[in-house]
Amino acid sequence: MRVLVVGGGVAGAAVAYFAARGGARVTIVDAGEHAASHVPSALLNPVRGQSGGVDERALEGLALTWALVRELEGAGWRVPHGQAGVLRPVPDERTRARFVRHLPPALPHRWLTPEAFPVPLAPGWPQALWLPEGGWLDGAALCTALLGASGAEVMRGRAVAWDAHSVTLEGGTVLRGDAVVWCGGAVGAGWAGEAGTHRAGTLLTLERPATPLPVSFGAYLAPGAGGTGVLGATFEAPTPTWHPPTLPAPSLRWLLDRGGALTDLRGVRVTGRWSGTRLSGLVAGRQASGVWRLSGLGSKGFLLGPLLARHVAGDVLRDGAA
Template identity: 85%
Template sequence: MRVLVVGGGVAGAAVAYFAAQGGAQVTVVDAGIHAASHVPSALLNPVRGQSGQVDGRALEGLALTWALVRELEAAGWSIPHGQEGVLRPVPDERTRAKFARNLPPALPHRWLTPGDFPASLSPGWPHALLIPAGGWLDGAAFCAGLLDVSGAEVVRGRAVAWDAHSITLEEGPRLQGDALVWCGGAVGSGWASEAGTHRAGTLLTLDRPATALPVSFGAYLAPRAGGTGVLGATFEVPTPTWQEPTLPAASLRWLLNRGDALADLRGVRVTGRWSGIRLSGLVAGRQPDGVWRLSGLSSKGFLLGPLLARHVAGDVLRETAT
């Protein structure tokens, strides 16, 4: 059985990995342009947003992502990551109560008071939620490891048309397969002229980590590979189509102010910028035209992407074999 995958981000790479594990011959078509999955330090945080929502699949997804990191490293890949936890400071009692109501009993966690906070956390936060199972990982290394270990054939190019059994490339041959899974993300959706919700995010790369473990509320600070760090957020007004990501001066000021509110940034130097666009509006499964799809993961790509990819790949193999 031959499975075609459009897109080599976390969704496409994970679909390729699990389809290959199931015995399929896999070809991935990846343009490699503006891949949001190649974020330098992706936050693995099951407690989302400023109200502490927890997706019902978050704990299983988190466990699977960490298991894949271990599998890839056992196969010889270096996946920069930190599984030391995530700290979620909250600004008041009302927000803490929201978080507490949403926390599932199965999620290990601990509430900290200011006397227990890491020294780097800015003053003024009355409480902080420590989630020991959370952490960060290098998105590009994770995706590359999945693709390599899958053994998939990777074709560098842009898919301009596709159906349930084929892909037409902008330059190159038409590829044929038994099933096709579209994982094009924000850029692919824009190229296909699809309406959607596109959210721009920016990470400032730092010469050292401002905090020993990821800290998140409104924005986030986290370590990254090489003993450096990031400050990032998704904060621009959503757009209905993909646009080249930018960082206006007002947004830069906002991001730096959010970073200062989280931790002491004195002496931390900004060394660069990474910006990407995420597509919101999850679609997972076979569509009416017969094309399978996994897209719209938004900021949950590394939390839920591999888990959903395993489900989609399994359905593709079962239903295509019948």
């Protein structure tokens, strides 16, 4: 069975990996514009946002992503990561109550008071949620490892049209297969003229980690590959279409202020900037056109992307064998 995958971000790379592992011959069409999946340090954090929501698939997704990292590294692929936990400080009892309402009993966690915080935080945080199974990983490295380990053929180019059995590239080349899986993300949806919810975000890269493990509330601080660090957030107003992300001066000040509210940033030098746009509005499965789709993962790309990719790849293979 030949499977054509449009998009080489975390969704497309994971679909390719699981489809190939199931015996398919996979070709990926990749324009190289999947910025959101190439985030230098992505949080694996099952407790999301300032409301503390937990997706019903978060525990399974978290376990699978970490298992994939171990599997890929065992096969010789380097994926910088740290499964050392995530600390989520909360500002008051009302916020803690929101978090508590969402916490599933099976999720390992502990509430800490300031004297027990595993990293120094700025004054004013009365308590924090400790998630020992969370952590961070290098998004680009994971995508590269998944693509490489899949053995998929990678066609560098932009898909301009697709149906249930073919993908047409810019320039007129037509690829044909038994199934097509579209994993275009924010940029791909923009090129396709689809309306959606696009959220731009920015990371400032730091010469060293501001904290030795991830800390998150409003913005996040985390280690990165090679002894670096990041400070990031998704905070620009959502837009219905994709636009190249920017970082206005007020947003830069907001981001630095939020980082300083988490911990002392004095002496930590900013070395660069990464920006990307996430597409919200999850779609996973076969569409009426016959094209399969996995997109709209939003900020849960590395938490849920591999898990949902395994489901979609499995369904594609079962359908092809029927």
